[in-house]
Amino acid sequence: MALLALAHFMYQMVGATIFQMLEKEAEDHNHFQLEKLHFLANCTCLDGLHMERFVQVIRDSSKVGLSLKGNQTMDSFWKFTSSAVFAATVVTTIGYGNMSPSTTAGQIFCVFFALFGIPLNMVVLNRVGKYMLAIERNACDFIQGKTNHRKLTRFMIHLLSYLSGTALFFVMPMVVFKQQEGWSYSQAIYYCFISLSTIGFGDYVADSNPDKYYPEWYSILMASWIFFGLAWLALVINHTGEILERLNTHLKHWWSPEEPSNAGPVDEVKEPPVDG
């Protein structure tokens, strides 16, 4: 346990150092300040103070996500469909942040909405995940009935489900995003991963570029992708965790075989597959 805590701490430290190294150079910071000075120098009627105040307004509205291109009349940000997407990102705890409530009432409502919505979402995704597992289990049984290789079938079915899940929830969306959003493949994959892991930075968000035109089915497709993708990912992590634990128990047995095994139901079930 202490080992785990230490490992986690070290992992964080290592990550922080590496990020720092990678990002220091890419930071646009100084470059942008220079731009600003250049702009100011060119326009002598403008003074720094007014500029700052103006930019503050820009910043506030950019937080709300308004596009600033000219006199474009564009769709409202908080129209119903995008509010629904926002509600979904809150409830799944992705939380992009490209849209966020700015009014006090909106914020209070957001808190209570999340308070009940997050458990509800957990329950629903859990059920969907179990149905997916049941489908996999039925397929496994069906094929095991036909052939005799039990372990091989199980392995193949698991492999197949992993691969099809990856294709369905990563590769296909990647292609769709590249086409609709104009991102590169790597940006699209990065976006897929960041969304499905519920990290949700918000630097890339699908269906929210005010300058692009999206087809009708796009929002619905995105919503269902997130929904099923999250359920599937939970399943995958569950599988992986179990493999790790199986490994862990094997290691423990190998390490100290004379210790009485903690008679959990897990161990009782494990014996037949090892022998059979």
Added chain:
Amino acid sequence: MYRQCASLVERHRSELSFALLLSGYALYLILGAWVFSAVELPYEQRLREQLETARQKFLWDNACVSDERLEELLTRALHANNYGVSVLGNASENNWDFISSLFFTSTVLTTTGYGHTVPLSDGGKAFCVFYSLLGIPVTLLFLSALVQRIMVLVTRRPVAYLHLRWGVSKPKFAAVHAACLSVVAALLLFLLPAVVFCRLEPLWSYLESLYFCFISLTTIGLGDYVPGETHNTVPNSHRTLYKLAITLYLLLGLVCLLVVVETCCELPQLKSFRRRFYRENNAPESETRDQEEFSSTEHDQMTDHLTDQLTFSSVSAQAASLRQDNTPWQ
């Protein structure tokens, strides 16, 4: 005949309940969308108008600035702003010094993901993906192990002890204990830290600090409020300490919140309620079920454990608890 009917309904009860659950979920989302839209839209319109007037006034007052030049600057400003590079003033603090990177990694590993700073370079993005691919499961394992241990100390032992000593009925006392724990947690995790943030951040009201605490600890992490980002609150010498304190608050707060949620989920009242909802289709399980399904002898008990899902505040954490309920607590 009657028995056939009843068994049919019984068999399909879980499907019916699932359909009910799905429609309830969809309705919940629609309700939320409607309310958000109704509340935020007028504000957005107002802000849009303000922006337009400000822009016009700016161009009018400063005739030497052309529309295109302004547009150019604004595009650049917003683009940089998206990545956390501040537009205002002569802000000279870096976003990627060590302590900020540490804060960033902790938000990634807890899947909060504010987005106030994001990896800009391609290498950074790729590293982020692989880092979290490994790091998030490890974090979940760590969190679940920690929560289990704390649960034993905070909930199971006291409840069992007092049940023995005072002879109070266990369910009743467990409920009282859970309620007390929730109140204490709300105080320590939300109300008090909000006061601290309210003091230290110049632009935040108390409600906004509370909102921030809630959004962060549930790992939603919208990123509209991030402490330590306005560069003129805390003197530079203390800035490192401040950011470190925030990182610790997020981690510890998450752990405490999970303990409280887990305590509430273990209440017997909740369990029996959920059991009604979650009646499994007891199809005959084959004897050779492998380890990841449950042994037929303990199927029902494990189903109950499996359904104790309302614990962690991220989906993958839910999977961790799914797995964790298999093994007796280490």
